[in-house]
Amino acid sequence: MKLRYNTIHPLTILTILGFALFIVKSWNSAHSHLSIGDEGAYLYKGYMFARGDFQPFQDYGFWTNKAPLSFLIPGYIQLWFGPGLREGRYFAVLVSILMLAGMWISAHRLGGKGWAALTIWVFAVSSEQIADLSLTLSQGLVACMMAWMFVLLLGEKRSPWQLMAGAAVSVLVVMTRQNMVVVPLFVVAYIFWQHGIKAGWQALGIISLILIGFHIYYWPNILQLWTPWLPNISGTFTDVIPGSPSPNQSLEIGSILSRARSFAENVHHHFVIMLGSISALILWPAKKYWKDKTRYKTVVFLAATYFCLFLMHLWASLFNDYCIWCLSSYQGFYNSAGILLIVGVFSIKRHGSKYNNFILISYLLFISANLGLYYSDWGDWLLQNILLPLPGRLFAEGNLSTVTLANFLTHVSPLPFNLQRRVAAVIGGFLCGLLIIMLTGLLHKWVLRGSKWNRRFSFSYSVLICFTIIGILLPNGQNSDRARDAGNCSNNYLTYYEETGRALRELAPPNSRVYWRGSGNHLALMLYMDNIEIFPPQIHAGGGFKSLGDNETLLKRGLFNNELDAEWRNKADFFVLWEEYLTEDARKFFTQPGYEMIPFDMGGLDLCEEPFLVFIKR
Known part of the structure; x- marks a missing residue:
C-alpha cells in the first residue's frame, strides 16, 4: 500500500511566512514604539465615552475632532478588557491581522495565489505601515474596514446581503474618520454600475439610513465634523471650528522644501503603492485585454477610490499648513485600494505598453x-x-x-x-x-x-x-521622524509605561482635580489614574488650544485659551506638566505658598521618554 503525501504549494508557504513575519513585526512594534498624542486621545476619550462619563460631541466635554467610532471602538475594548496602553495596542495588532486576512482574500480573488502572497509581503516588509497599524490609531480601524468592505463588494456573483453589508461598512469607515467621506459615494456608484439599479438603490438606502441615524443620534453637534468643509452659513458651529486652526493661531508654516520632503517621505514609506499605482495608470491595459467586464469595472472602482482619496489627502497635507508631515500617515487609510488596484492591473497577463x-x-x-x-x-x-x-x-x-x-x-x-x-x-x-x-x-x-x-x-x-x-x-533614513522607536526602552516600553502610570496614580490623592499639561507621549498615562476630576479640553496634548475666542464658546466646544488655562490652574490641586509648558508665568505660580513640586521617578520609562513635573497643592 502506497502512502500519498499532499505537498503544500510553495505560494502557500510563502503566504504563511509573510503572515508570520507581519505578526512578529507588529507584536514587536506594539511593544517598542513610543505613544503619541493621537493614540492617547483615542484611548482616554474613548474610555470616558464608553464608561458614560462623557458623550461624543457633548457640550462642555471633550474636543471631538474625529468621527465617533474612532473613539468608541477602542473605548469599549478598554471597558471590556481594562484601560491601558497595552490593551489598546494588542487590539490594534489584532485589527491589523484581520485587515491582512481581508487583503489576502481580495487579492486572491483578483489575481490568484501569487498576487495574494505578494500583497501579504508588501505589508510584511513595510516597517512604517506596521508602526502605524500597531498603534491605537484610527488608521488601523479604517484600513481593516476598507479591506473587508472590498471582500464583500469585489468579485462576481456577490449576493444581496454581501452588497448591503459592504455598503454599510463604507458608512462605518466615514463614521470612524470623516476624511473618508467619498468612500460611500464610490461604493454606491460601483454597485449601480456593476450590479444593477435594484442593488444600487438598496445600497443607497442602507447607506443613507445608517448615516442619517448617526447624525440624528449626535444631532446637532455632530455637524462640527463637517464645518471645516462647508461655507460659513451659520455662526452656530463656525464661530470656532474644531479641527482647524483659529485665525491668527500659530500654524506649522512649512516651506516648499518641507513639503517636498514630506512627499519624499511618503514615497519611501509607501514605496510599492506609490510606484505601482501610478505605473498602473501609465500601463493601463488596452480595451481588447479586458476580456472580463466585471474585472474592468472593479479595477476602475479601485482606481477612482484610491486616486480621489490620495489627491484629497495630498491637498490637505501639502497645500495647507495644518499638518504638512501627515501625508505618510494619511496614506495608511487608503493603501488597501492602491494595492488591489496594482493587483487588478498587473495580473492581466499581456498588454501592450x-x-x-x-x-x-x-x-x-x-x-x-x-x-x-x-x-x-x-x-x-x-x-x-x-x-x-x-x-x-x-x-x-x-x-x-x-x-x-x-x-x-x-x-x-x-x-x-x-x-x-x-x-x-x-x-x-x-x-x-x-x-x-x-x-x-x-x-x-x-x-x-x-x-x-x-x-x-x-x-x-x-x-x-x-x-x-x-x-x-532600502532602509529607513537616519533622520526619519516617523521611526518612533522607543530606543533604550527596547521591548519593555509597555511595561515601563504601565509602571509609570501606576506610580502617578499613587501620588494623586482620591478625588483630585488634575491640571494636565503633559506632552502627547504622556497622554495615555491618564488611563491609569482613577477617581480624579479633569478639565476635558486639556486632554488633547495641547491641540485644543485657541488664541482667540470667548471663553464660553471655547469651553462649550471642548477648547481653551490662556485665560481658561489660568482659571483651571487656580482650581486644581494636582498638576502634571511637561517642561515645555513650564512657562515663566507657570514658574511664578508654583512658587506661591501652598504649592510643592513632588519628586517623581519615571523608572524605566525615563530611558526613552522626556520627563514631566508633578506639583501638588497642600
Whole structure:
C-alpha cells in the first residue's frame, strides 16, 4: 500500500511566512514604539465615552475632532478588557491581522495565489505601515474596514446581503474618520454600475439610513465634523471650528522644501503603492485585454477610490499648513485600494505598453529623485566627493584641475548649504534611477535575449520589478521622524509605561482635580489614574488650544485659551506638566505658598521618554 503525501504549494508557504513575519513585526512594534498624542486621545476619550462619563460631541466635554467610532471602538475594548496602553495596542495588532486576512482574500480573488502572497509581503516588509497599524490609531480601524468592505463588494456573483453589508461598512469607515467621506459615494456608484439599479438603490438606502441615524443620534453637534468643509452659513458651529486652526493661531508654516520632503517621505514609506499605482495608470491595459467586464469595472472602482482619496489627502497635507508631515500617515487609510488596484492591473497577463515607456521612465526618475531627497544625509557626501573639472584651467595652465560640487554651487549660486545638500541628494537619486534603468535595458536587450523571461516580460515590467526590489530593500533614513522607536526602552516600553502610570496614580490623592499639561507621549498615562476630576479640553496634548475666542464658546466646544488655562490652574490641586509648558508665568505660580513640586521617578520609562513635573497643592 502506497502512502500519498499532499505537498503544500510553495505560494502557500510563502503566504504563511509573510503572515508570520507581519505578526512578529507588529507584536514587536506594539511593544517598542513610543505613544503619541493621537493614540492617547483615542484611548482616554474613548474610555470616558464608553464608561458614560462623557458623550461624543457633548457640550462642555471633550474636543471631538474625529468621527465617533474612532473613539468608541477602542473605548469599549478598554471597558471590556481594562484601560491601558497595552490593551489598546494588542487590539490594534489584532485589527491589523484581520485587515491582512481581508487583503489576502481580495487579492486572491483578483489575481490568484501569487498576487495574494505578494500583497501579504508588501505589508510584511513595510516597517512604517506596521508602526502605524500597531498603534491605537484610527488608521488601523479604517484600513481593516476598507479591506473587508472590498471582500464583500469585489468579485462576481456577490449576493444581496454581501452588497448591503459592504455598503454599510463604507458608512462605518466615514463614521470612524470623516476624511473618508467619498468612500460611500464610490461604493454606491460601483454597485449601480456593476450590479444593477435594484442593488444600487438598496445600497443607497442602507447607506443613507445608517448615516442619517448617526447624525440624528449626535444631532446637532455632530455637524462640527463637517464645518471645516462647508461655507460659513451659520455662526452656530463656525464661530470656532474644531479641527482647524483659529485665525491668527500659530500654524506649522512649512516651506516648499518641507513639503517636498514630506512627499519624499511618503514615497519611501509607501514605496510599492506609490510606484505601482501610478505605473498602473501609465500601463493601463488596452480595451481588447479586458476580456472580463466585471474585472474592468472593479479595477476602475479601485482606481477612482484610491486616486480621489490620495489627491484629497495630498491637498490637505501639502497645500495647507495644518499638518504638512501627515501625508505618510494619511496614506495608511487608503493603501488597501492602491494595492488591489496594482493587483487588478498587473495580473492581466499581456498588454501592450511600449508606447508608454517614456512616461514610465519619467515617473521612475521622479520617484528616484524623491528617494534621493529622502536620504538627504548622503547629500553631504556627494557635495564633498563629486569633483567637477575646470576646463578653463586646462587651457590656461595646461593641467586639469577639479573642484568639489560644494565649492562649485557656493560660487555659482546663492543657495545656502542646507539647500545645496538637498539639491545634491535629488541629483544623486535621479542619476541612480537613470543608472538602474540603463542597466535594466541592457540586461533585457542583450543578456536575456531570446530567453523565457524576455518573452514573458516587457522592458516596462522588467524595470518595474527592478525598482520594486531595490525600493523594498532600502532602509529607513537616519533622520526619519516617523521611526518612533522607543530606543533604550527596547521591548519593555509597555511595561515601563504601565509602571509609570501606576506610580502617578499613587501620588494623586482620591478625588483630585488634575491640571494636565503633559506632552502627547504622556497622554495615555491618564488611563491609569482613577477617581480624579479633569478639565476635558486639556486632554488633547495641547491641540485644543485657541488664541482667540470667548471663553464660553471655547469651553462649550471642548477648547481653551490662556485665560481658561489660568482659571483651571487656580482650581486644581494636582498638576502634571511637561517642561515645555513650564512657562515663566507657570514658574511664578508654583512658587506661591501652598504649592510643592513632588519628586517623581519615571523608572524605566525615563530611558526613552522626556520627563514631566508633578506639583501638588497642600
